[in-house]
Amino acid sequence: MIHGMSDWNLLSGIILLGLVVVWKLEFAATLLDLKAFPASVPKVLEGLMDAAKLERAREYLMVNAKAGMIQSITQLVVLLVFWSLGGFGWVDQFARSLTPSPMGAGLIFLSLLFLGQSLVALPFAIHDTFGIEQRFGFNRSTPATFITDRLKGLLLAALIGLPLMAVVLKIFSQGGLAWLWAWLVVTGFQLALTYIAPTWIMPWFNKFTPMPEGPLKQEIEALGERCGFPLSGVFVMDGSKRSTKANAFFTGLGKQKKIALFDTLVEKSSTPELLGILAHEIGHFRCGHIKQRLGVGILQMAAIFYLLGLATDPHGAFARQLFDAFGVKEISPHVGLVLFSILLEPVSKGLSVLANAWSRKHEFEADAYAAKATGEAAPLGEALKKMTADHLSHPSPSSLRIWLDYSHPPLLQRLEALAKI
Numbered sequence: 001m002i003h004g005m006s007d008w009n010l011l012s013g014i015i016l017l018g019l020v021v022v023w024k025l026e027f028a029a030t031l032l033d034l035k036a037f038p039a040s041v042p043k044v045l046e047g048l049m050d051a052a053k054l055e056r057a058r059e060y061l062m063v064n065a066k067a068g069m070i071q072s073i074t075q076l077v078v079l080l081v082f083w084s085l086g087g088f089g090w091v092d093q094f095a096r097s098l099t100p101s102p103m104g105a106g107l108i109f110l111s112l113l114f115l116g117q118s119l120v121a122l123p124f125a126i127h128d129t130f131g132i133e134q135r136f137g138f139n140r141s142t143p144a145t146f147i148t149d150r151l152k153g154l155l156l157a158a159l160i161g162l163p164l165m166a167v168v169l170k171i172f173s174q175g176g177l178a179w180l181w182a183w184l185v186v187t188g189f190q191l192a193l194t195y196i197a198p199t200w201i202m203p204w205f206n207k208f209t210p211m212p213e214g215p216l217k218q219e220i221e222a223l224g225e226r227c228g229f230p231l232s233g234v235f236v237m238d239g240s241k242r243s244t245k246a247n248a249f250f251t252g253l254g255k256q257k258k259i260a261l262f263d264t265l266v267e268k269s270s271t272p273e274l275l276g277i278l279a280h281e282i283g284h285f286r287c288g289h290i291k292q293r294l295g296v297g298i299l300q301m302a303a304i305f306y307l308l309g310l311a312t313d314p315h316g317a318f319a320r321q322l323f324d325a326f327g328v329k330e331i332s333p334h335v336g337l338v339l340f341s342i343l344l345e346p347v348s349k350g351l352s353v354l355a356n357a358w359s360r361k362h363e364f365e366a367d368a369y370a371a372k373a374t375g376e377a378a379p380l381g382e383a384l385k386k387m388t389a390d391h392l393s394h395p396s397p398s399s400l401r402i403w404l405d406y407s408h409p410p411l412l413q414r415l416e417a418l419a420k421i
Contacts, residue, residue, distance in 0.1 A: 011343075012325040016080075018346030023076055025349075025404060030065045032398035037061060042396065044415055048389040057392040060136050067132060071124045078120055079342075086327040092335050106169045106334030107162055113338060114157065122150075133243065136392065141242040152204055164189055165334075172312055172333035179309030183302050198251035198258055208235040208260060216271055220259065223275055227373055229282045233258040240264050245391050248274075250281050257285075268390065269383055276370050276380030283369030289362045300351070304344070311343070312336035349404075359407040364417050377418040384411055 041054050049057070082088070095108040129146060133139035141149075167185055172178045193201075202208070211217045211234040224231040239247065239262030246265035251258050259278060266274070284290055313319045314331040323331050326339050371377035388395060388411045397410050409417075 008327075009321060009325055011321045015325060015343055015346075019076065019079075019342075022346050022349045023072060025400075026072060027069065029398060029401040029404050030069060033394060033401045034062060034065060036396055036398040036401075037394065038396055042412065044412065045385060045389055045395060048385055053389065053392075056136070057394070060132075060392040061394055063132055063135075067124065067127060071121075074124075075120060083326060088326045088335060088339065089328040092328055092330070092332070102173060102332070103166055103169050106332065107166060109334045110165055110338070111162070118154075138244050138391075139242070140240055140244060145242065149205060156201065156204075160193075168337075169333050172309070172336075175313075179305040182308075183305040186305070187298055187301060202251070206241065207238045209238075210234070211236055211261070216266075216274070219271055219275060220278060223279060223373070224282070227279070227282045227286060229285060230257055231259065235260045236263050236266060237261065238263055246387060248277050248281065250285075268386060270379070272374070272376075272379035273383035273386070275374055277383050279370035279373040280366045280380060282373065283366035284362065287362070287365050287369060289366065293359075293362075307344075308337065308340050311340040353403060356403075356405065356407050360402075360409045363408050363414070367414055367418055368421055371418060371421045377421050381415050381418050384414055 037058050038054070041049050041051060091112055092105075092109055095105040095112065098108055099105055126146070129139055129141055130143075164186070168182050171182045171185065211220075217234055220234050221231060223229075235258060237260045239245070244264055246262050246268055248259070248261045248265055251260060259281075261274070265277070269277070310316055310318050311322050312331065312333045319331050319336065322339050322343065323329070323335065326342075328335050328339070367377075367380065370380050374380070387393070393411070394401075395410075396412055397406065402410060408414075
């Protein structure tokens, strides 16, 4: 029997309340963000942004805000309708009807929900890329590239995600200290992926060209040497294949660290500005931020897997309440994984607030390191101002939006901190 809306219990109400509260907070943050947009060009952006460009940035914010709210409402409504109609129980029974194997049924169940979620999100991704980003001159992705990216993502999910899920489901079906073994397996997998991704996965989506010999590469290598930062390669990535927006990042752990600069960043930035950006990224390593975040992430994952063990225990009262809350009769690891992720969503939002505050502190520290490593703060500040103006970013977002979502401090706060160094 598939349970329906009449079977909702106290836990159902708590989960629903949590989801609605998170949505309300996001809605309030969006309204406050629109209200906080400056009426005139901030002094620090004069010369990079005129009144017309500021108005365009305001329009970009409003269009994205509207699209984001429509998407969040749609996704919430789809989830609630699917939930109230007993959709989780129905998909579970359908998956079980296709195979006698519990693991096979679990993989089918997870795949169907993943595909369903992807289909709901697809129209919004198309509108974002070919509607909003195209309208404001950012998009360079062609329909062929867009489709290919999605197909590659699905293929990777099948080649990597399904085997990992099969192992996790197998472990949880054994009971006992399943959560501990699953945590160790997933943690080991994530660490391995950190090594594998730069060489085997990222090149599937982008072309990484070794930076040609010349003054810029020499300056970058000299910076790495001064900072005691082991570099195994400096690459330029074809970010312009999809967007005009610029960025840079490091990949790899240990002695296999590589720098990847978007070609758009190289085109738009001076050498001192590029060195300031890279010194900031190096600062994260030299200040121990990467190891700290990795350690906390692993511990957080342990807590999640412990709770997941409770949520999938066929003899546990909590698991029974959780499955009843979603109208699913038979307790199983694959269904428990999905239901627990929904239960965890409001909790994760609360934890992300703390994580973002910690991350913003790290960003200030990395900025300070960059200023000291390069001997001047101005080039990094200029680079930050250029990216804010070029990306039509909000110059002064609301405190609630920063508190909820910003992993990096807003521009004005970063410039004020740099000015004090």
